[in-house]
Amino acid sequence: MKTIEEFLESKNIRVTAMRLLIYKFLAEKQVAVTLSDIENAFEKADRTTLYRTIKTFEEKEIVHQIDDGTGITKYTLCEKGCNCEIETDLHLHFHCNNCNETICLTEHKIPQIKVPDGFVSENVNLVVKGICDKCSGQ
Amino acid sequence: MKTIEEFLESKNIRVTAMRLLIYKFLAEKQVAVTLSDIENAFEKADRTTLYRTIKTFEEKEIVHQIDDGTGITKYTLCEKGCNCEIETDLHLHFHCNNCNETICLTEHKIPQIKVPDGFVSENVNLVVKGICDKCSGQ
DNA sequence: TAACCAATGCAATGGAAGTGCATTTATTGT
């Protein structure tokens, strides 16, 4: 069991107080978060630092973005073996129209999508919207 | 064969010069357009008018939005029988990473997506990115 | 014609993303 410090070092980024805090914040959350969410959680820190931290995490494949159609980018920790960039590995995302939360459905892979002749598929984004388990009350 | 005027009236919106022009512009395009595209095509018209025209078209289900992940909303005419709001009718969208154009693949329906117990699927957004037929050169 | 309402135009706002540069903090070599 790696410590967070060891994990960040293994990803070749320096360990700083801010990065540890943001990492822990993301790890505790069960849902994808926006930059504003992080901002609200760390009001003392500058927005730019938070922004750049999350971008660094993204580059190093510690988090991945989710475009859930709300127009606001959300971020969430990559799971182990989350090859964000490889099409075949892509899982789907669920956005709840009630509580407005977005989550990764890591175990639900995106089915093979057929495209017409002449088209080449490199990447797929699939977002299901509806009511999440918490909100459907079962 | 309805005229455009008759079509707009059947959708309960008033026929104006601007609306006719924008409708024709959309009808000629084979690809989804941004508000900026429309702006560039009608430089004499005010941006707000164009914006509100497209929003009116959207409300009346004359056009539908596409969120292709570029961060810029695109619009395209609904095809006949395009029940934009009904899940089972949803077709997929393709965004070309080369020419940056986005098109509806109307004939390609989104496969049934399984969601975990307790989750209710109301709507699905699926965008495939890659190289379009024009750009793949075949 | 007068009254009314919808469509248009202009100006301003807001939110989110991104950048330039100065300052602070951490790392490295001597």
Added chain:
DNA sequence: ACAATAAATGCACTTCCATTGCATTGGTTA
């Protein structure tokens, strides 16, 4: 330990797109 160096942080500013308030224009109806 100290100086040199590089990275991280903070502040200010900018850009881009979406959206709204309000005044004006134009078309429809009594």
